[in-house]
Amino acid sequence: MKLFWAFARQNFHAVAAYRFDFFLRASSILVLMYGIRWLWITLYTQRPGAFGVSLGQMVTYGVLSMAISNLFFTGPPYYMAQQVRTGAIDLDLLKPLDFHFHMLARSTGEMLFRVLVLALPGMLVGYVLFDLQLPADSKTGLLFVVALFLGYLVSFHLDFLLGTLALVTLEIHSIDWAFHATSRFFSGQFIPLWLFPGVVGTVANVLPFRSIFFIPLSIYTGALSGRDIGQAINFQLLWLFILWILSRWMWGRVQARIVSQGG
Amino acid sequence: MNGFQLYFRLIQISLLSRMQYRANFIAGILGLIFWNVINLGLIGILVTQFTSLKDWTLWQLVFLYSLWVLGYSLYSLFFSHTSELENYLLEGSFDQFLLRPASPLVQLLGRELQHTEIANALIGLTGISLAYTQLDLHWEVWKWGFFFAAVVSSAIIALAINLLIACSGFWTGRSRGTSIIVNQFYGLVQQYPLDVFGSAFRFIVTGLIPLAFMNYYPALVLLNKVDRTNPGWWLSYVSPLVALLLIGLVSLVWRLGLDRYSSSGS
Numbered sequence: 040m041k042l043f044w045a046f047a048r049q050n051f052h053a054v055a056a057y058r059f060d061f062f063l064r065a066s067s068i069l070v071l072m073y074g075i076r077w078l079w080i081t082l083y084t085q086r087p088g089a090f091g092v093s094l095g096q097m098v099t100y101g102v103l104s105m106a107i108s109n110l111f112f113t114g115p116p117y118y119m120a121q122q123v124r125t126g127a128i129d130l131d132l133l134k135p136l137d138f139h140f141h142m143l144a145r146s147t148g149e150m151l152f153r154v155l156v157l158a159l160p161g162m163l164v165g166y167v168l169f170d171l172q173l174p175a176d177s178k179t180g181l182l183f184v185v186a187l188f189l190g191y192l193v194s195f196h197l198d199f200l201l202g203t204l205a206l207v208t209l210e211i212h213s214i215d216w217a218f219h220a221t222s223r224f225f226s227g228q229f230i231p232l233w234l235f236p237g238v239v240g241t242v243a244n245v246l247p248f249r250s251i252f253f254i255p256l257s258i259y260t261g262a263l264s265g266r267d268i269g270q271a272i273n274f275q276l277l278w279l280f281i282l283w284i285l286s287r288w289m290w291g292r293v294q295a296r297i298v299s300q301g302g
Numbered sequence: 303m304n305g306f307q308l309y310f311r312l313i314q315i316s317l318l319s320r321m322q323y324r325a326n327f328i329a330g331i332l333g334l335i336f337w338n339v340i341n342l343g344l345i346g347i348l349v350t351q352f353t354s355l356k357d358w359t360l361w362q363l364v365f366l367y368s369l370w371v372l373g374y375s376l377y378s379l380f381f382s383h384t385s386e387l388e389n390y391l392l393e394g395s396f397d398q399f400l401l402r403p404a405s406p407l408v409q410l411l412g413r414e415l416q417h418t419e420i421a422n423a424l425i426g427l428t429g430i431s432l433a434y435t436q437l438d439l440h441w442e443v444w445k446w447g448f449f450f451a452a453v454v455s456s457a458i459i460a461l462a463i464n465l466l467i468a469c470s471g472f473w474t475g476r477s478r479g480t481s482i483i484v485n486q487f488y489g490l491v492q493q494y495p496l497d498v499f500g501s502a503f504r505f506i507v508t509g510l511i512p513l514a515f516m517n518y519y520p521a522l523v524l525l526n527k528v529d530r531t532n533p534g535w536w537l538s539y540v541s542p543l544v545a546l547l548l549i550g551l552v553s554l555v556w557r558l559g560l561d562r563y564s565s566s567g568s
Contacts, residue, residue: 063479070486077499082352089352213329220333220340230344234351 046141047148061156068105068161075101075229076169090233096260097231099172103259104228104252106161106171107187111194111251112219113149115142116202120211132294139199139290146195174259182268186255189275193250196282197222203289207296227253231262247278305408312412313380320417330418338425342367345493356497361436362525363495368429369524370492370517373456375422381461383414387468388477396563407556437525445524448539452520455545459516462548465556472559487513495521508537512548515541 076098083094092100119142122128131138165171174180201218205211223229225248232243232253243249254271257263263271321327342364349360358366387410390396399406433439441449467484471477487506491513496504507514515537522528522538529535 059476060479060482063482067483067486070483070490073503074486074490074494074499077503078494081356081498082348085354086352210326210329213326213333216333217336220337224340224343230347234347236347236350239347 042136043140043144043147046144047151050145050148051152064109065157065160068108068157069164071105071108072102072161072165072169075105092231092233092260092262095170095172096262098170100231100256100260100262101229102165102169102171103162104256106165107158107252107255108228109153109157110150110187110191112198112222113146113153113195115146115195115198116205116211116215118142118145119202120205123206138294139286142199142202143195146198150191172260175261179258179261182272183255183259186258186268186272186275189272189279190251190255192279193247193275193282194222196279196286197247199286200282200289203286203293206293222248222251225249226251227256231257233262247282250275250278305405308404309408309412312409313415316412316414317417320415327418331421334418334421335425338371338422341493342429356495357527358495358497359437361433362521362527363493364429365433365437365525366495366517366521367493368426368433369452369521370426370456371422372426372430373453373516374460374488374492375419375426376453376457377460377464378416379419379423380415381411381464382416382419384410384461384465384468385478385481386413388471391471391563392476400563406560439525441524448520449524451542452524455541456516456520458545459512459541459548462545462552463511463513465552466548469552469555469559472562484511487511491516491518512544515544 079094079097079101083089083097087094119128122131131141134141162171166173174183197218201215202211205214208214225243225246227243227249228251232240232249235243254263254275258268258271345363345367346360349355349358349363354360355363387396390399390410396406399409402409463484464481467477467480469477470480490499490503491507496507496514496518504514519538520541528538
């Protein structure tokens with residue numbers, strides 16, 4: 040565990056060096072919050088109380104989604120692709136340290152950094168400027184944090200699997216694009232899944248992506264309550280378990296055939 | 303060789319080198335198609351559940367989106383690498399542009415051809431054609447002319463905005479950060495009509511970063527949505543003019559930037 044924090048802290052400092060970049064990212068979140076808020080206001084003027092959700096809840100869902108959007112997919116696939124391309128992956132593999140664990144530590148360090156500089160200020164601005172509501176009670180808030188962290192772990196493992204795949208194909212950008220498009224759609228980042236019609240809705244409910252945005256956000260806004268919350272968190276845990284096993288297994292197979300391109 | 307001949311020769315060389323990686327090409331195209339389908343899918347769900355967005359119907363929104371994609375694809379096909387200028391400036395490799403006996407701007411523009419963007423152009427055309435038949439539009443000859451002018455203007459506006467951002471690197475050393483913010487505006491303007499947002503947004507994307515001239519304003523004309531009682535109705539017709547103005551502005555800033563340039567030396 041000490042080792043885990045050492046890596047997390049190291050990466051935390053590495054990204055903290057690019058302060059201006061983060062300032063710009065924070066500003067771009069502001070633009071998105073502004074946009075999404077107006078979109079829902081416009082749609083709700085046409086149809087107040089659509090789908091049993093109030094405008095306040097819907098705006099909170101959208102604005103919060105933008106505030107936390109940088110916490111997921113913190114970039115192991117790019118790190119892995121880069122290490123293979125430059126040959127530096129040798130050094131990572133030589134470390135007396137499990138690679139999967141190493142990636143998780145790096146990624147978590149970056150995620151925590153983003154919580155501090157992007158998500159929390161984003162939520163504050165959202166609260167002051169864009170009608171972001173507070174959760175109904177502290178228990179809801181706590182469950183939101185739990186679900187958010189589980190969502191992060193699911194996103195990390197999807198990312199890790201993608202990175203492992205990239206080591207085989209030696210190509211990352213296109214795969215990453217297709218993957219992120221899928222996640223954008225099925226995670227509920229922009230549109231909550233209760234708006235999805237028929238078959239699309241069923242598919243979205245089965246895939247792991249809804250663990251990432253939809254479940255934490257639904258808990259926060261109160262769209263999920265009571266026993267449904269427990270069910271949703273179980274869903275996250277189940278997918279986390281599956282993805283964890285899958286990651287270990289895939290990595291074990293791929294590790295043996297990594298072709299390093301000479302450093 | 304004059305500027306144009308040189309430009310096409312450079313493009314030809316770049317294309318030949320790109321075609322060496324066929325698998326990447328196909329993967330890139332599939333990735334683009336997928337991305338657009340997902341975006342349209344999200345808009346589609348919203349509009350079908352709420353029947354319309356202000357007074358924009360599903361196919362009008364498809365038209366708006368596709369017009370943007372078509373114009374932007376022309377820009378990215380030929381010029382998307384202009385954002386690399388920052389790296390050339392930082393690494394000092396910009397010097398090579400100045401040493402060769404040809405216009406540095408032509409050399410920069412002709413450096414690469416992003417050939418996967420063909421897919422985006424086709425997606426844009428498909429979207430516009432589908433919307434055209436679904437909406438039962440019948441454009442007169444002048445509207446067809448306006449349509450082509452609008453698409454070209456849209457590409458020029460995108461090029462000008464991105465070049466201006468890249469040129470800021472002459473003064474600040476870094477420019478990519480600014481494009482992160484501008485990209486968010488791109489996303490919103492591409493997908494939603496300005497009517498959805500507040501007046502601050504309308505002001506920014508009309509007056510400051512004139513992105514709305516890439517799709518929203520010309521689409522009002524092409525979809526017969528121009529409202530003459532609105533004091534700003536004439537804005538719908540001036541995309542080509544905006545493009546011309548921006549070309550002037552870019553060439554001015556580019557020249558100032560070149561004067562300012564001193565190599566990072568490495």
